[in-house]
Amino acid sequence: MVESKEYDVLVIGGGIAGEEAALNLANIGYKVILVEKDLSIGGKMIHLSKVFPTLDCGACITTPKVSETARHPNIEIFTFSEVQDIEKHAENDFSATLIENPRYVTDDCTGCQICEEKCPVVVEDQYQWNLVGRKAVYVPFSIANPRIAVIDIENCSLCGLCEKVCPANAIDFSQVEKKSTIKIRSIIIATGFELFDPLLIPRYGYGKFKNVVTSMQMERQLVPTRPFNNVLRPMDGKMPDNIAYVLCAGSRDETVGNPICSQVCCMYSVKQAQLLMGALPMADVTIYYINIRAFGKGFCEFFQQAKGMGIEFIKGKAGLIKEKENGNLIILYEDIQQGNVKEAEHDLVVLSVGMLPNTDFTEIFKNSRVEQDLYNYVNKVDELCCPAKTNIDGVFVAGTSTGPLDIPDSILSAGAASAEAAGYLNGGVK
Amino acid sequence: MKKTIDIMKEKRKVPQGVKDKIKAFNKLKKKILDSLKEGEKTIPEIAKEMDDDIDAITYNLMTLLKYGFLEAGDIDDNDEYYYYRLKNKE
Structure with missing residues (x-):
């Protein structure tokens, strides 16, 4: 029997709030698993030009945090992955199913983009909001983390050129979806927003x-x-x-x-x-x-x-x-x-x-339901005293999953979520 | 050694939509590159020579620019449209 991997905290979403919450907890010694459904962590902020009102470069602020999260020994990151069927068994005792989608490219990829040059398929580049094309095998964007290519299998012509030219032998069409069970003690929802x-x-x-x-x-x-x-x-x-x-x-x-x-x-x-x-x-x-x-x-x-x-x-x-x-x-x-x-x-x-709210969080729990507020964001049940607390003890919320926020407020919200999660793990805040 | 692409070929077929996209891109790519063999041109100048929608020409030209087939030159005298030319890959 395969044993479930155990972590202290599951952070769902690798945007600025998820990263901040994960780093805060990892820095005080908790083992964190960060699950991001997109191909890279960094959320929407990594795609911004500058931030208001300081006009600081958005990427210059977010990429150090992205790198720090990716390299932290207490954080394990799963990109292009999802969690499902979260179950609460008791206080400090949750289980979840982790689904890792296949990239068809292994971690040996160096991000050289030779495959991308050779690929004959052009489809709309979602990371440029469809203004220009990208290939069916592609590195999502230049500052993606991990900077690993992915094959968009739905648009792949199965010509095999990428596999032929890859100098690192990193193309692997035999990859399949991987499912595993994880055990966690607390959860932070940081699934962000939709436009x-x-x-x-x-x-x-x-x-x-x-x-x-x-x-x-x-x-x-x-x-x-x-x-x-x-x-x-x-x-x-x-x-x-x-x-x-x-x-x-x-x-x-x-x-x-x-x-x-x-x-x-x-x-x-x-x-x-x-x-x-x-x-x-x-x-x-x-x-x-x-x-x-x-x-x-x-x-x-x-x-x-x-x-x-x-x-x-x-x-x-x-x-x-x-x-x-x-x-x-x-x-x-x-x-x-x-x-x-x-x-x-x-x-x-x-x-x-x-x-708009990203309502993904409503479908990930098996035996309970995270309450939504009037506008379908995560309901904060004790906004004044515990602003990250949800209706499920041990489950906290950070960033724009709580409602529309700008970047500094998202980071503040993530600070609150990590503090409350740490309190819960120590037997305090529920 | 068996390539892993063969495993995928056993599992799925290439959708017709993907084949159509490849054909459409290659057709416009050829037209744009042929047009620019005559010298640098703006997008409206290229569009004048073709039946295709100007927005499709812009989208595909920008994709060719992204993948290094073309390079942007100066802007025209009215400060409206850039000139594009073939990139010397050497």
Whole structure:
């Protein structure tokens, strides 16, 4: 009989909150297993250009933490893996099934990308938010951790070229899904958030008009590892000179089922607008907003700085976006201050999409259920005294699994979760 | 020695969609590379010579740029479109 591996804490999700919680616990001696469903740890933050309001490089902040997590002797990481059937048997006694999906590439991979060069298949690169293609065998992105290739078997042509050319003999099509049982004493849910899908607002034309993009697509255009050679329109490669941001796309909108504010869209849009002024000095940038929520330390100054740079702010709710033959876009909006409907032409429109709960956590427990709040995030049952506590003793929550948060607040939340988990492991907090 | 790809070939067939994607990419790749053999061009200039949608040309050209087949040159006189040219792989 194969014995189950034992750990003190299972951290589900390897984004910034999961990493922070895992590191805090590992640093005080607990054995941590971190399970990430994606191909790399780092979450969404690793894909960002800069962070607000300091304009520090996102990758420069997150990659040291990613490396520290990956190298920590008390943390075992499983990427491209999932947990299922978590069962609580008693206090400090949980079991779970760990599923490791096959990459068809072994750990011997050096990330040289020779296989990628030879692969004949091109499909949309999900790590560039579909703005450019990638191969069926690919290294997810340049700063992925682990930096190991993966074969997208659903899109593989089975030509075998990757196996022929791999200098490390790391291609292994015989890999299969691996299932094992683990025993843990406590759990931290850090499954993060999903981005709002703007296809749910057809009047904005996303998916139909190529020059309507999401804020994450613009974020990728602003990083050094961008999909294009500069900030360009996806339709025809034109360098835009009149860019609009439509705020609250999928937030504060009952009609799409998300009535709450996503807390980060105002500031990331202001940040992107400032970065665009740097990347495209001749461009005009206009932000259509309902309210600017600049509530954090330095946020209001950051907003004022954007106005000082010449970014135009229009208090208006975009109603409809139409496309002209040349790919330019007409925004029909309600001018809230003047109380009338106006229209304006732009050559690129960015939808500042909101945050939605990632509800994966609802399906991973076998004999119990993690309670959700009114908006489907993990319910914090004692928000004031134990902000990471869930309805199941020994199960804690960190980061944006609790609700929309920015990066510093996610890290604070992870600190609370790790402290409460440590207390629980010592027989204190439940 | 038996390659592991043979194990996978016994388990699954290549979906038609994948074959179609390869054909579509190769077709556009050839057209774009042939067009640029004449010299550097902007995306609208390439699109004028083809029946394909300009957004498909942009997407595939950017993929060729990513994989080192092309390189970007200067921007045109109106500061609107970059010129792209074949990359000398030597």
